Amino acid sequence: MSSSDAAAAPKSTGEDELYVAKNIESVRKRIKDASSKRDVGIDEEVRLVAVSKTKPVELLMEAYEAGQRYFGENYAQELLSKASELPPDIKWHFIGPLQSNKAAPLVKGVGLDKLACIETVSTIKLANKLNRAVATLNEEDESEEKKKLGIYLQVNTSGEETKS
Numbered sequence: 001m002s003s004s005d006a007a008a009a010p011k012s013t014g015e016d017e018l019y020v021a022k023n024i025e026s027v028r029k030r031i032k033d034a035s036s037k038r039d040v041g042i043d044e045e046v047r048l049v050a051v052s053k054t055k056p057v058e059l060l061m062e063a064y065e066a067g068q069r070y071f072g073e074n075y076a077q078e079l080l081s082k083a084s085e086l087p088p089d090i091k092w093h094f095i096g097p098l099q100s101n102k103a104a105p106l107v108k109g110v111g112l113d114k115l116a117c118i119e120t121v122s123t124i125k126l127a128n129k130l131n132r133a134v135a136t137l138n139e140e141d142e143s144e145e146k147k148k149l150g151i152y153l154q155v156n157t158s159g160e161e162t163k164s
Contacts, residue, residue, distance in 0.1 A: 020066060024063060024066045024068055025066070028048065031046050048068070049070045049071065049095075050068050050072065051071075051095065052071045052078075052082060053072075053073060053078075057085050057086060061086065064086065070091050071091075072092070072094075072119070073096075074095045076098065080105070083109070083110045083114050084109075088113070088114065091114065092114055093116055093117045093118075093119055095120065100125050103129040103130050103133055104133040107133035107134060107137065108133060108136075112137055112138075116150055117149070117150035117151065118130060118150070120154055121151045121152065121153050127153075130149060134147070
């Protein structure tokens, strides 16, 4: 960390809160400004997902208190832990590579009300495991409404075997 980075970094929890809130406000303003330059406004369609990787729950709560409701995490265990500690209206995106053996525990542990999306589905095996986990939760749920899980498919367009 350079001395200029150290000088710009927040020094206390109170300053952290202000720092987080100001950063979120700044990003939202940039989104709004960018969308205003288009023929059709997109600021209502753009979803800001705050990446919470390795950040403490206290910092996430500061973002939550600043109005942030979508968070991205790339470690299954960390997502499970944070989802259980933080408010239930937070929507989670899993943003990293997910091992297929962690698919069902992640879906079940976080739940379909909180888990909005898995952003890196790169194999049919993982897609099938996620599908089965969602089906199992829906079977266990007594409500009529079937819940869904959003996924982003990762497609290998190069044909290279070494790529996902």
